[in-house]
Amino acid sequence: MRLYDFSWSGNCHKIKLFTSIISLPIEIVPIDLLNAEHLRPPFQDLNPLCELPVFEDGTTVLRDSAAILVYLARRYGGEAWFPTEPEEMAQICQWFGTAAANVNFGPALARGARHFGYPADNAMVTRVSDRLFLALEKHLSSREWLELRRPTLADVAMFPYMASAPEGGLSLEPYEAIRHWIGRVESLPGYIAMPSVVAA
Amino acid sequence: MRLYDFSWSGNCHKIKLFTSIISLPIEIVPIDLLNAEHLRPPFQDLNPLCELPVFEDGTTVLRDSAAILVYLARRYGGEAWFPTEPEEMAQICQWFGTAAANVNFGPALARGARHFGYPADNAMVTRVSDRLFLALEKHLSSREWLELRRPTLADVAMFPYMASAPEGGLSLEPYEAIRHWIGRVESLPGYIAMPSVVAA
Numbered sequence: 001m002r003l004y005d006f007s008w009s010g011n012c013h014k015i016k017l018f019t020s021i022i023s024l025p026i027e028i029v030p031i032d033l034l035n036a037e038h039l040r041p042p043f044q045d046l047n048p049l050c051e052l053p054v055f056e057d058g059t060t061v062l063r064d065s066a067a068i069l070v071y072l073a074r075r076y077g078g079e080a081w082f083p084t085e086p087e088e089m090a091q092i093c094q095w096f097g098t099a100a101a102n103v104n105f106g107p108a109l110a111r112g113a114r115h116f117g118y119p120a121d122n123a124m125v126t127r128v129s130d131r132l133f134l135a136l137e138k139h140l141s142s143r144e145w146l147e148l149r150r151p152t153l154a155d156v157a158m159f160p161y162m163a164s165a166p167e168g169g170l171s172l173e174p175y176e177a178i179r180h181w182i183g184r185v186e187s188l189p190g191y192i193a194m195p196s197v198v199a200a
Numbered sequence: 201m202r203l204y205d206f207s208w209s210g211n212c213h214k215i216k217l218f219t220s221i222i223s224l225p226i227e228i229v230p231i232d233l234l235n236a237e238h239l240r241p242p243f244q245d246l247n248p249l250c251e252l253p254v255f256e257d258g259t260t261v262l263r264d265s266a267a268i269l270v271y272l273a274r275r276y277g278g279e280a281w282f283p284t285e286p287e288e289m290a291q292i293c294q295w296f297g298t299a300a301a302n303v304n305f306g307p308a309l310a311r312g313a314r315h316f317g318y319p320a321d322n323a324m325v326t327r328v329s330d331r332l333f334l335a336l337e338k339h340l341s342s343r344e345w346l347e348l349r350r351p352t353l354a355d356v357a358m359f360p361y362m363a364s365a366p367e368g369g370l371s372l373e374p375y376e377a378i379r380h381w382i383g384r385v386e387s388l389p390g391y392i393a394m395p396s397v398v399a400a
Contacts, residue, residue: 048335048339049335050331060287060290062290062291062294063294064294064297065297066293066296066297067291070289070290071286074284074285074286074289074290075286086270086271086274087262087271089271089274090262090267090268090270091262093264093267093270093296094263094267096264096266096267097264097300098249098264100296100297100300101300101304101305104301105301119323119327120324121319124319124320124321127319131250135247135249138248139248
């Protein structure tokens with residue numbers, strides 16, 4: 001089982017975090033994003049969208065962090081992380097969409113712009129992030145976990161770029177419920193932190 | 201069963217398209233996006249992210265078009281559209297991520313900027329769209345459907361904003377495989393078209 005990885009990618013970190021939590025050994029293949037290795041063959045042939053992570057398990061090749069989490073949970077992680085009951089499954093999937101759209105083009109892009117020179121429209125990033133943080137704060141003000149009263153793939157998918165929002169200059173100080181939720185994820189057995197890009 | 205809807209939203213259209221294909225009657229509740237009804241209560245209370253679609257089925261309330269599709273397929277649509285086998289399910293989920301990120305911030309945003317005045321960074325929209333179209337063209341050059349050699353939720357999730365890309369000023373003329381795939385979706389029994397925003 002192999003993960004094409006960039007150390008500071010929150011999307012890659014989701015896979016490393018979840019495989020650590022469920023104690024699944026995984027081989028890491030570093031891709032040099034800073035030198036555009038993802039924009040050239042052979043990586044480009046593996047994922048023509050030129051995005052990390054990419055994951056291999058035997059002949060299975062998958063891109064997209066949420067899709068990889070779904071695969072891992074269905075094949076190795078059991079029902080608890082991603083149940084098949086329609087409403088429960090859909091509740092978790094909602095956060096995959098939020099992670100792919102609002103988080104990627106909000107706090108993740110703010111961090112990428114500041115530390116990796118990603119081109120970004122600051123007004124859009126701020127608008128997307130503000131609405132996301134307010135909505136998430138409201139959601140978590142009456143819940144310990146995003147869905148189902150227990151940790152699920154929703155928490156794994158949302159965690160890395162929310163926890164690293166301050167690295168993009170976005171303070172979580174006003175968002176007490178979000179900060180408490182981050183603390184709960186950090187307390188999960190098997191939790192591993194994403195390396196800080198600020199300290200690098 | 202009720203859909204909070206905006207006629208020209210491709211994300212809403214996914215739900216109308218899929219329920220039409222599987223012959224599921226659904227009540228439409230129009231939300232006046234052009235007059236910011238989605239930014240105020242009561243809609244804002246239904247989805248604090250202030251995004252359409254929102255879907256209700258009895259006490260179940262869901263946001264995010266892909267999550268709603270997952271719910272409908274698991275509860276009403278059978279195995280064919282969204283199977284539970286881990287690799288097959290994950291292959292389809294890959295396109296939910298692409299639809300939420302690359303499509304929403306590429307061709308969907310180009311169309312929204314041109315016709316609804318959405319603020320957009322044109323350079324980003326073009327960069328995201330170009331890479332998406334090239335990758336999708338390559339993927340579809342050897343396939344009739346996005347995954348599993350049959351129509352699945354992946355096709356439903358990717359279709360509306362790809363088919364309406366020309367309304368955002370993005371030509372599909374150079375992308376023969378994409379245009380043929382659009383034609384195949386349009387030929388599905390139960391297919392319904394999204395109203396043209398250009399003709400409006």
